[in-house]
Amino acid sequence: MASLLLPLLLALAAAATSAAAGRVVPYDLLYADGVRAYLAREWTRAAELLQRSLHSYAGLREARSACHRACHDEVAFVRGPAAPWDSAFFDRVLQRANCLQHCLGRQLGGPPSAHRISHAIQRDFEQREPYNYLQVAFFQLKKLDQAVSAAHTFFIANPQHFQMREDIEKYRRMSGVKSDSFRDLEATPLWEAYEAGVQHYNADEYLQAVARLEESLREALSALEECRALCEGPWEEDKDEDEDEEKEDMQPGLYETIAVGNQTLAAECAASYLLFYPMDEPMLEKMNQYRTELGEDTAVTARENIQHYVQRSLMEKKLIYYAVEHLGGTFNDPDLWTPDELIPENLKEQHREDQEKQKQETLDVEEREKRGPLPFEGVSVTMDSRQMNGTQRVVFDQVLTESECRDLLQLTKAAGGTGDGYRGRRSPHTPHERFEGLTILKAMQLAQNGDVDWKDAKLLLQASEKSRKIIESYFTPGKKLYFSFTHLVCRTAVEGEQEGRMDLSHPVHADNCLLDPEGNECWREPPAYVYRDYSGILYLNDDFQGGGLFFTELDTVTVTAKVYPKCGRLVAFSSGKDNPHGVWAVSHGRRCAVALWYTHSQEYAEKERVKAEELMEQRAAEQDKPDGQLLQGANHGSRSSPESPVPSDRARPTSRRHKPGSDGTQHPKELQPRDEF
8 A cells, every 4th residue: 555655645746846847956056157147247147047046946945845745644653563662763764764865856857965055055045145136137137126026025034134225225216116016026825814914903804814814823834844844854063943933923912802702712822822921921911811701610721733833842942952962062042932941951051151251251341441551652442342332342543644544555556556466356255346455475575576665565564563562452461462464455446337236345254253144153163264363454545435344243234333444543353253244335446454363373373474574674684785785685586486375355165054255254156166965
């Protein structure tokens, strides 16, 4: 019987999804090609590939869901009468895996292993990032209706995204944009029914509200089962299995009304709510009222499906906490209603210690900020951590004079004309800007070859050292900071390519850890520059538009502080999870600054700086020689000698947990080759 039933179930599953028609191309390949086309400004091809990637993504989800249903019915986890429980259980696990493997092979037209996607790309699709690209592509193609729909679809999933919020407002002000263009292309029956139910409720149409809200609850539980189906498979370390929060908007006072006078139903809803928040006083009072009205002998219980949901969730969490306790790893519980007794005692203590440690760090920083004057006269603190809504961040002014800023800007212009590694190229972070960078050693080598003024190269060395002393005295008095990397950087807006621009000059990132916005964490592990402890930016000019620095929460979208560049302004901050930051687009002109990174570890001290200081000392010694010897020394050395690569905030290979990019950014255009499992 089973041998006849399985092919039938597989056939039914195949009919349930359009993905079975031909081979399904892995969506990450289509996405990567689409982003490459976007960066090449091939708007038609980009739009086509990005839409195909979304279609492939939906097809893969549908295939997995259909196969899960088919194999769930065929290979149920039922204890056998003869075999021990563990033997029967693992036998069923293997049978279920075999069933899913064959089913998915048929559905996808190829091996399921081809559809194992990196966590970075998975998160992009979960956050609807392809729609962010699509709205720009459609806008460039003058397909305004599709651009608005794509923008709205992205914004629904990212309501705190400040750039998209501004774009949505711009679309609303545009002539020719209709209100029905603002539609969610990923809308599910769950939210459609819920929103309709709330609209009926607000209009006092309670019978219609009950019908639609009941429908939304059924859809929510169905969506939860689909979510479980999509999560079934090999355990992946950083995959968050966030449960639907369909109960979040259930409020005290809602149930009695929507029950339309049915006290029994109202009491049942209240009992269901108390499963999540058993100490909610307003609801407890309501429950007592219902018991009085219905009679103390009347049994009032929560809905059966809600009881099942809660029991199942708590059992899963108990297993997860057991795994965290005994096998390691982390778990970010998304629910506020998890009972405290469910958390293992040893994890509670660690949680309390982490909180106390964070409080102590905050107190330490505040104490340091009250310390004595800075080591240089005239330098002032413009904003401290409290004013910048964070910890270990500060803004200094008057670190450089106007004359010193002009000299360093002259250094960038002189270096730009040498053709020796300083030619402007497209920024690694945006196609709308040119990027120029000069290391401390390159500046000295150019000065040695006579391409730039020695005085200006020396000023770069001195200005960066002055910044180091200021930051060290403020954040780590008595504990030496070493240079990790010094970079004179200019970003120039590309003329004629700013209209419709919606990206950043530098996406949000942290300097020594890999940002994980979904997990609300920043992982201090390679390929991040884990040895960096403090960062600084010394601005040289303000005659440009945009280019401001901003800090965010770990979610990378909630802005907590803004810093606007100007000559001699130095912003400094700790390099880790406390200070995710990004740079707004430079929309006009040229923004120049000295980027500085520091470390407490001498083993990671900037070796190029040692060589640069040696060249400067050699120059000083040569100035004491007779004129003939000085001229001979000035012509010494090869101008075309290759320079060894130095660290920079470029994309690095993908880690197991995180998106590409050593700086922890979450922008998908820094795509890396797919994970080959």
